[in-house]
Amino acid sequence: xxxxxxxxxxxxxxxxxxxxxxxxxxxxxxxxxxxxxxxxxxxxxxxxxxxxxxxxxxxxxxxxxxxxxxxxxxxxxxxxxxxxxxxxxxxxxxxxxxxxxxxxxxxxxxxxxxxxxxxxxxxxxxxxxxxxxxxxxxxxxxxxxxxxxxxxxxxxxxxxxxxxxxxxxxxxxxxxxxxxxxxxxxxxxxxxxxxxxxxxxxxxxxxxxxxxxxxxxxxxxxxxxxxxxxxxxxx
Numbered sequence: 001x002x003x004x005x006x007x008x009x010x011x012x013x014x015x016x017x018x019x020x021x022x023x024x025x026x027x028x029x030x031x032x033x034x035x036x037x038x039x040x041x042x043x044x045x046x047x048x049x050x051x052x053x054x055x056x057x058x059x060x061x062x063x064x065x066x067x068x069x070x071x072x073x074x075x076x077x078x079x080x081x082x083x084x085x086x087x088x089x090x091x092x093x094x095x096x097x098x099x100x101x102x103x104x105x106x107x108x109x110x111x112x113x114x115x116x117x118x119x120x121x122x123x124x125x126x127x128x129x130x131x132x133x134x135x136x137x138x139x140x141x142x143x144x145x146x147x148x149x150x151x152x153x154x155x156x157x158x159x160x161x162x163x164x165x166x167x168x169x170x171x172x173x174x175x176x177x178x179x180x181x182x183x184x185x186x187x188x189x190x191x192x193x194x195x196x197x198x199x200x201x202x203x204x205x206x207x208x209x210x211x212x213x214x215x216x217x218x219x220x221x222x223x224x225x226x227x228x229x230x231x232x233x234x235x
Contacts, residue, residue, distance in 0.1 A: 023192065091216045147217040
């Protein structure tokens with residue numbers, strides 16, 4: 001079963017893991033999120049709260065979850081035993097924060113401070129956190145685990161992906177436009193399901209037609225250290 005996920009990710013850049021998290025654990029996650037102090041200024045769209053960027057630090061339970069045997073059991077077959085969680089984000093798409101995202105690759109990583117290193121750039125700051133585009137080799141050694149706390153489908157802005165697009169490195173605007181002609185897949189997921197994906201996989205989401213909650217825990221893993229004195233923000 002684990003090897004099948006590895007094969008799917010190598011070929012398509014993603015895989016859906018059904019019934020990954022049970023209802024009891026989801027309830028604990030939602031309670032922890034409900035008790036968290038969300039800084040609306042750092043997680044909003046159009047003035048509406050939608051998530052937490054530095055999730056592992058704000059909600060310590062999520063760090064425990066991201067490092068749990070359950071999560072590691074699906075990450076290690078892809079990245080190896082040295083893999084560790086390096087960033088956590090919480091998203092909540094709902095009626096007051098109903099956004100769409102154009103086709104893109106996840107090109108930036110979060111680090112503790114800006115240190116200029118060859119091959120790293122440009123730099124940006126999001127929610128007070130330094131972000132930088134690393135070399136493609138760094139992104140190719142990363143894996144994202146998205147755990148769904150609600151059902152996600154075509155009606156509430158589920159993620160859409162273009163299978164195989166992770167194989168071609170960093171794509172420029174014209175290459176993305178070309179690849180958009182391929183047939184996308186909507187990653188339908190039930191509550192408790194998980195999505196494994198490579199950061200370089202082209203993905204997007206539409207606004208929700210039925211904007212109920214679409215809450216997702218987004219964990220990023222890496223099996224490598226950054227060069228010089230650069231440090232992963234939440235590792």
